[in-house]
Every structure is written in structure tokens, then in C-alpha cells.
Amino acid sequence: MPGAHRGPSERVGSGKCLAKCMPELPEVETIREGLRDRLVGKRLINVENLSPKQLIGDVADAVGQTVKKIERQGKVLILNLRESSLLFHLKMTGQLILVENGEPELSGGHPVPKFGSEVPNKTTRIILRFSGQETLYFNDLRKFGWLKVLSTAEVKNEPLIKSLGPEPLSAGFTKPYLAERSAKKSGPIKGFLLDQTIIAGIGNIYADEALWYARIRPDRPAGSLNEAEVGRLYTATNKAIELGIKHRGTSFDSYVTIEGERGNYLHHAKAYHQTECARCKGPIEKKKIAGRTAHFCPRCQK
DNA sequence: CCCGGCGCCTGAGGGC
């Protein structure tokens, strides 16, 4: 990526807005890899907070410490500093943009650029400056996301982290596990896939994709799946997440890599925000399930 | 315990 990270994210927001999307496991993993290559070994110099409700804990504790490791638990990104940890949840519209030689100060009263043009912009909520002239901008239009500062020893007891189930592609995620957890559940299988305490890291996009690959209707009660269907869902879930990581996340509205580039997974999406089924060419149906819009093929998915 | 529904938050887009 030589040179690619030099400028601000002029590519952000350049496309037509199709819909809102959320960073899920593949998107956060892509961000993790990008940050790891440039922030490990750098020291946190200062933090400028423009959105008090989104910063939880005392960030002053972490200032001065060096970045040791960058991890991910489900959709949560964790910067392990020497003693403290910074936990980021991007929720719906969060972005992390890393810029070399970013704006030195925002609080000087200079006008904040419009959304989407460059960083910082009017969605910039928290600015973290590191040694080596690296500046990390936490943008979040809807302010659902957060940055939580904990001592590293406390991370494993953080309620959300503690409650996470196994991730797709991990050793704990197996067919028997899926079968056991889904049995006796009366709620829709779509909601089951979105439950972070059952499987960590799946959001609306990859849930629709996994169910399309598995040829299972999203409104089927989770407990109604037979053994063959559970087996297909297991394989399909891993496949959807694996493809998402391979394509560096979803090309969609607010999600961008740390260089401000869009991922390209959506070019490969089979159900999510599609109009035609890639398998049978029939129309993709939209339906509200478990409080979210599900996209599926009523002909292929039973 | 389990499930559904709401609030948080902002901007885009449609109807009139």
C-alpha cells in the first residue's frame, strides 16, 4: 500500500448512497489488519473527544502508552496498549480512518469540513494521535458507536465481551454446537444468527447471505431446522464470513477501510440488497424479521 | 428464561 494512506479519505462518500450498513466481523477484521500494520509500536500521544457520550472511561489513563497488539472479538476492535485497552464498537455508521500527518488541532476553531469530503469532518467524534504522525479518526454519523477505555485485565469481564459466543471459522463453532443451540428455539433463524451470544460477529448482511447459501428461509423457527439444514447453515455461515474477509468487507455506504476505501464484498452479495436471485433468477423478497429487513429468495429458500 | 418491541441518533428520500 505504498502511498495509498498518505492523503485524507477523499474517496469516502464519493458514491451514491444505497443504504446504511454496519461493520460486521469481516469489516472489523479488515480494519484490524490495517491498523495493526501501522499502529503496533506507536505511542498514544493525545485524545481529542468531540462527542462526550461516546467515550466511556478515562482515556487519560491510556495516554502515553505504546500499542502492543490489536485484536478483535466479534465486532469489537481492541487496541491493547501497555496496560490499558481501547475497545471500539462501530455499530451502524462508525468508521476508523488512519491518516499520516493529520490535522494537528481541531479545537482551534477552523471550520469543520462537510461529511464525506475528508477527515476530520462533521461526523468526526474522537481523534487519537499517535507517535510517528499517525492520526486515527473515529467518525460516526449516528453516534451509536463507542470507545471504551479499560485496563487490559478488565477486558475479559466487560459484559458484552464476556457474553460473546464463538465466531464463525473458529474451533468453538461446530455443527453440533449450532444444532444444540438452535434446538427448542421458537424465534426466527435470522434472529438466531444475529444473536451475538450465540455466534459472534454476524450482522444483517452476512445473516442474509448465510441463509441464502444454506437455502433456508429467514423466518423459519430456529428449532424447526433438521440435521441436514443445520449442516448447510454451518457451512454457509463460514462461507459467507470467509468471502467477506477475502473481499475486505462490504462495499456499502459508510463502511470504509482505514484508508477510506470501500470494500468490494457487495459486488459478490447473493441476497442482501439484491433484486434478483443469483441462483434461480426469481425476485428477491424483502421482509421485516426480528426487527430488521431480511432479503431472501422465496423460491430457493425453504 | 425467552421473545418482541422500543429508544438511541442522523440524514436521505418520498409525498404533498
Next chain:
DNA sequence: TGCCCTCAGGCGCCGG
């Protein structure tokens, strides 16, 4: 032109 309504959805919380 401009106002009002709906929609987008991860997660915490509340109620049945």
C-alpha cells in the same frame, strides 16, 4: 421550496 413522515439497524433495556 419546505415540511413531515418513514426508513436504516446493533444493542441495552423493559415488559409480558
